[in-house]
Amino acid sequence: MRDNFRLLAVAALVTSVTIVAGCGKKTEETGSDSGTVPLPSAATMGEQVVLTAEEYLETEPFAGANRRRGEKQAQICKACHSLNDGGPNMIGPALHGFFGTEVGSRGGFEYSAVMRNADFVWTPEALNAWLAQPGRFLPGNRMTFAGVLKQEDRDDLIAYLLAATTAPPSD
Numbered sequence: 001m002r003d004n005f006r007l008l009a010v011a012a013l014v015t016s017v018t019i020v021a022g023c024g025k026k027t028e029e030t031g032s033d034s035g036t037v038p039l040p041s042a043a044t045m046g047e048q049v050v051l052t053a054e055e056y057l058e059t060e061p062f063a064g065a066n067r068r069r070g071e072k073q074a075q076i077c078k079a080c081h082s083l084n085d086g087g088p089n090m091i092g093p094a095l096h097g098f099f100g101t102e103v104g105s106r107g108g109f110e111y112s113a114v115m116r117n118a119d120f121v122w123t124p125e126a127l128n129a130w131l132a133q134p135g136r137f138l139p140g141n142r143m144t145f146a147g148v149l150k151q152e153d154r155d156d157l158i159a160y161l162l163a164a165t166t167a168p169p170s171d
């Protein structure tokens with residue numbers, strides 16, 4: 001009995017060491033630009049309040065964000081994602097209408113197991129944490145993208161995405 005207990009304690013220790021090693025130093029540097037509130041991860045999103053894209057765009061920081069700058073930043077996303085209504089899955093899943101939907105739920109796209117099994121809704125808060133550092137937010141995902149370092153840049157990008165992925169077809 002005692003031996004079993006010790007074994008368990010060792011296993012727990014090894015696990016926590018692995019987790020610390022896995023997170024690495026970068027997490028602390030980029031967790032949040034202001035250095036105040038640490039960003040959540042996919043596993044710590046908890047209860048989510050979901051508004052419409054329109055409502056988010058009426059609230060800060062998105063109301064005052066620079067969507068034109070955001071559009072420029074989105075060029076890199078467009079290498080792998082379509083944003084327009086009816087756009088196809090590419091290297092990454094089609095993103096039109098993804099705000100307010102469950103992660104990993106776009107039809108016809110083959111997600112990694114971690115993304116398929118994750119359980120949260122795409123709110124600007126979730127997207128902000130994902131885009132800051134995808135590998136920290138959802139370890140083991142397949143999106144080859146290092147992240148957008150600055151909070152201001154992410155606000156601009158998210159404001160643009162809120163508008164672009166909910167826009168009606170252009171023709």
Ligand code: HEC
Nearest residue numbers: 076077080091092093103104105111112115141142143144
């Ligand atoms: C090199 C290609 C690539 C680039 C660049 C890229 N993505 Fe991705 N993205 C992917 C792939 C692949 C996945 C699916 C990952 C998985 O299954 O683990 C993904 C997943 C996502 C998801 C999850 C969608 C869902 O259905 O749950 C979002 C949101 C997303 N990307 C947003 C972005 C944004 C915003 C940018 C630009 C800042 C971006 N991505 C840049 C390839 C890319």
